Amino acid sequence: EPGSFKDRQIFEFNPHQLIEGTLIASYAMGVRTAYIYIRGEYQKWQKILQTAIDEAYDRGLLGDKLEKSLKEQLNIDFRLDFYIHSGAGAYICGEETSQMTSIEGDRGYPRIRPPFPAQSGLWKKPTTVNNVETITNIPKIIEMGGEAYSKIGAPGHPGTLLYGVSGHVNKPGVYELPSGTLLTDIIYNVCGGVRGGKKIKAVIPGGSSMPPLRGDEIEGVRMDEESLKPLGTHIGTGGIIVMDEDTDIVKVMLRLIHFYHHESCGQCTPCREGCGWLEKILKRINMGEGSLSDIDLMLSVAQQIEGNTICALGDAAAWPVKGDFSPVMGGFVNKFRDEFEKAVKEKRTFRAPNIVHGRRNTAETLVQTA
Ligand code: SF4
Incomplete structure (x- = not known):
C-alpha cells in the first residue's frame, strides 16, 4: 500500500x-x-x-x-x-x-x-x-534471549521496527530503530529533516490506511501502538509518510481513495460502492464541481463502510477519511476540513487529474484544466 x-x-x-x-x-x-x-x-x-x-x-x-x-x-x-x-x-x-x-x-x-x-x-x-x-x-x-530483547524499545511492544519513511524528507528509506522512537527524531535526525527546510503539514504514521497526524501534533509522539492509539491513529506497517506545508491534502485524499477503490475486491457492498462514492465525491471537489455538503457526505459514507465489511480493507479506506473507531476525530477530512472547504468554495480545479490514473497529462488536458 x-x-x-x-x-x-x-x-x-x-x-x-x-x-x-x-x-x-x-x-x-x-x-x-x-x-x-x-x-x-x-x-x-x-x-x-x-x-x-x-x-x-x-x-x-x-x-x-x-x-x-x-x-x-x-x-x-x-x-x-x-x-x-x-x-x-x-x-x-x-x-x-x-x-x-x-x-x-x-x-x-x-x-x-x-x-x-x-x-x-x-x-x-x-x-x-x-x-x-x-x-x-x-x-x-x-x-x-527474550528478556534482553524485551528491554529494547517501548515496553508494550518491545523490539525494533522497520520504519519505511517516504514523502518530503531529505533521506527517505527503511530504517531499523527501537519501537517507541520519537517521530520527530526519525524525521529530523534519521531522515535529515524536511526537504527545503519546510514545515510539516501532516504525517501518516503507519501506512496509508492509518489516520494522519497534523504537523502541530507530532512533537513528543513516540512510534509505538500505545503512544499512537490515544491520538486516534496506529503504528500499522510503520510506513511514515511525511507531507510538507505545500501538500494539497484534497489531492492526497483522492490519491489514497483511488487506491482503495481500485484494490477493493468488490465482495461487500459498503466497500465496493462506498469506495467508489468517495472517489466520485473527491473527483467532484477536485474538479471544482463539489459542494460543501459533499464534505459531510464523505464522512457519512466512510462511517457506513467502517465495520460493515468482510475484511479490513473497508476500514483501511474509511480511516484516512474519518479516523478510526476512537472518539478522536482523526481523518484527513476532519483534521483538514478547512482545505476541503477552500477547494469547494474556490471551485479549485485540480490541475493534473490524469496523474491519479497513472496516465501522463497532454498539452490538451493541461489547457482544459488550467
Ligand atoms: S472489505 Fe474486503 S472483502 Fe469486502 S469488498 Fe472490500 S476488499 Fe473485498
Whole structure:
C-alpha cells in the first residue's frame, strides 16, 4: 500500500534470517509446509529469496536432508518445505484469508471469519499467517534471549521496527530503530529533516490506511501502538509518510481513495460502492464541481463502510477519511476540513487529474484544466 515498502529490504538483504525464523516458528508449531506470498511484480525479490531457499535446501536446512539429519542425529521427526507463491499484484492478497484463497488457486477473495485460519486455513488445515518482519525477528530474539530483547524499545511492544519513511524528507528509506522512537527524531535526525527546510503539514504514521497526524501534533509522539492509539491513529506497517506545508491534502485524499477503490475486491457492498462514492465525491471537489455538503457526505459514507465489511480493507479506506473507531476525530477530512472547504468554495480545479490514473497529462488536458 502507499507508504509501506519494508519487507522487500528483508528479501534483498537478509533472506536467510527470514528462512531461519520460519524454520524455528514451524518447528515450534509442528508446521511442515511454509509459503511465502510475494506479489507478482516483485520478480527481483522473488529471485533473491528463491536463491536463498535453494541454498538452504543444499545445506540440509530444509526438506529431505533436514529430515534425515534430524532423525539420525537427534531422533527428531521434523521436516519443512518452503515455497514461494507469486501473486498477481492484488493488494487484497496481503489479507490473510484472501492470501490462502489465492494460494489454493482461486480468485483472492477474503473469507468470512470464523472459522479463523488457525482453525481452518489453507487447504482447510490449521494455518498461521504472519508478517515477514515478525518472522524475521525470531532468530534475533532467540539469540539475545527474550528478556534482553524485551528491554529494547517501548515496553508494550518491545523490539525494533522497520520504519519505511517516504514523502518530503531529505533521506527517505527503511530504517531499523527501537519501537517507541520519537517521530520527530526519525524525521529530523534519521531522515535529515524536511526537504527545503519546510514545515510539516501532516504525517501518516503507519501506512496509508492509518489516520494522519497534523504537523502541530507530532512533537513528543513516540512510534509505538500505545503512544499512537490515544491520538486516534496506529503504528500499522510503520510506513511514515511525511507531507510538507505545500501538500494539497484534497489531492492526497483522492490519491489514497483511488487506491482503495481500485484494490477493493468488490465482495461487500459498503466497500465496493462506498469506495467508489468517495472517489466520485473527491473527483467532484477536485474538479471544482463539489459542494460543501459533499464534505459531510464523505464522512457519512466512510462511517457506513467502517465495520460493515468482510475484511479490513473497508476500514483501511474509511480511516484516512474519518479516523478510526476512537472518539478522536482523526481523518484527513476532519483534521483538514478547512482545505476541503477552500477547494469547494474556490471551485479549485485540480490541475493534473490524469496523474491519479497513472496516465501522463497532454498539452490538451493541461489547457482544459488550467
Ligand atoms: S472489505 Fe472490500 S476488499 Fe474486503 S472483502 Fe469486502 S469488498 Fe473485498
